[in-house]
Amino acid sequence: MPNPIRIQFVCLGNICRSPLAKAVFRDKVKDAGLEEHFEIVSSGTSNYHIGDQADRRMRQTAERNGHSLEAHRASQFQAEDLESFDHIFVMDKSNLNDVLHLDENDEYGGKVRLFREFDPDPDDYQVPDPYHGGREGFENVYDIVNRTSDALLHRLVEEHGLAEHVE
């Protein structure tokens, strides 16, 4: 496989929402037999949690739903990622502003989109930050990420002509 499609999911801390999106989307890609066609990572716009494991509550939520975040370590989004990734999916509008702020010459805006643009039931197009809330907030994030990842994979398979490779 020559050039995998490079995808980065972005939130604020890279310990809750984007690590979950990475794991869930990766597992769906794997289930579709498309692993070699994608490179999937995540990051945060802040430096708050660099090197940290995913939030314990999010690890538990992922585990309950059949996904593992155990290998995740938080990292920070870098301006160079705007050039080297094909698609950058951000969790909320604040992440969108922060990422676009790094695009000094306004070259890469077309690659940066709100993840929930693909959600069939998008509400306000943002994945709510669960960090300061309770367990329902984490389960709500899981439901959003799960259905949006299905729709997103479907769209990328079409956009990149991968339908014939789906198992």
Ligand code: 4NP
């Ligand atoms: P995330 O959640 O952006 O989904 O990883 C957060 C994690 C940590 C903080 C904020 C949001 N924080 O302020 O430390």
